[in-house]
Amino acid sequence: MANDSLNGKACVVLREVTKDYIGIRALDRVSFEIKEGEIFGYIGPNGAGKTTTLKILVGLINDFWGEVYIGQYQLPKQKLEAHKLLGYLPQSVAFQEWRTVNHALKTFGKLSGLTEEEVEDRIPKTLELLGLADVRHKKISQLSGGMTQKVGLAQALLHNPKLLVMDEPLGGLDPLSRHQFKEIVLKLAKGGTTILFSSHILSDVQDVADRIGILNRGRIKMVGSMNELKNQLYSQKIVEVFFSHESDKWQMLGTVKNVNKVEQPSPGRVLVYLQTGADEDHVLNDTVKKIVELGIRISSIGMLSPSLDEIYLNYVQKEEKA
């Protein structure tokens, strides 16, 4: 079947992708799409099947059921065409020991279809972007793990791929490098590059991903934006209030309409739990009115926004109970 759903908009399509290893179902009917220019974060516990999905997508695993498209090209049949659109950073990037950074990038650039002139033009720019200009002529085997990871990213970016796939790209990077990485990813996406990356560092996924896919035990459990995930997985809405001074009147906030319960987890910080289906704007207004009425001074008030970590933990705990 042709990739009808693309219409020039989706860059990656997986339909009912299933993969078995000996006696183990690694992926079970995994389906999702990624639009052009979108940043897609792929998360899940260890052994969930994230790396297997990415390896199928980049053509390293060809033996699977289901349909996989990169652009208009179906894998594994049209692998050579699909590979022209692709940049890939594996989880543990490795180079031949005798290669220098410059030599490795030259080879991979040319293999990706760049001319000698283009390679010579892009290598210094890419190295500069990643803060690797000083190590251009060093042997990769002499570099630290973090630097080697950056060289891995350099080879993935060098030929300006339309689709950039990265498996745990932030592992081994220091905080500054992680910050730089996120800036680069956002810049690439603005330029139209589609990005799919898996990560265990959920705060980083939250920072950059337009949409997130949660995989568990080989099955896609949820795909959506942060807000969609919050709505689906974290249905409990909470107003968080910080008092300027500690007050024992906080329990009175429980009388506000559509409030389920009130808690004070720490002195001066009160959580107001909304009833299911309650309108958060109304409850927020009513809570402010009540606080004024009670004569309590507040330093801040707002809807409590769960982080991706909290959403993910909440989801995993629910799964384990189930």
Add this chain to the structure above:
Amino acid sequence: MKLQLLYVDELRGFYKSKVMLFLWIGLPIVALLFRFIQSSTTGQAIPFTVISALIVSSLAGTLAAVMLAVSIINEKNRHVYELFLIRPLKRRDIILSKFLSVYTCVAVASFIAIFVGVAADYFTSGVISATVFQDTAQSLAISLSMVAVSCSAGVLIGVAAPSVLVGAILVIYGGNQVSVIPLVPTLLNLPQADLFTVGLAAAVSIALLTVAVTLFERKQF
């Protein structure tokens, strides 16, 4: 085009390696030493070209096969190939470039060893016999035929073996035996045995490489 790029690339990697240094410099020295030891113990010196051919085919063939097998297993297990396989190139080019680059390096080593042999014979006897060039060409043809089979066996073992240890054992015990196959026409005293030797070596090498490429194409990384 991609094969040519990978071939030149692999050549750069291999020609700098210590094994190649041994083949290019050490091999002629070992052959020279062997010749002088042999002439001083028996009083009769076997022509150096013959000794060079023997050493090249046995020592260099084994070393090349071990080097290929170990290199492929190592790179396979370290996931080095992932960065190649996600690019628009044919998997077989990776394997063929390795074979061709090592074979080229060993061929150069063979030329050096045999050239040193001819020179040593000239300096010790003061003359070059009329048949020396024919003998040299014959030795070279046999040596390179056996090395081609050794290298192909090394590639196949490299693709199939799960660990460096298993690969090295298989090359030493299996690869060496396979490399003797091209000598069969000579041992059977067939007419135009040299031609048969080269043809047989080409056929065996192609067969081994075809199996290696097929396995590599099907491999899940």
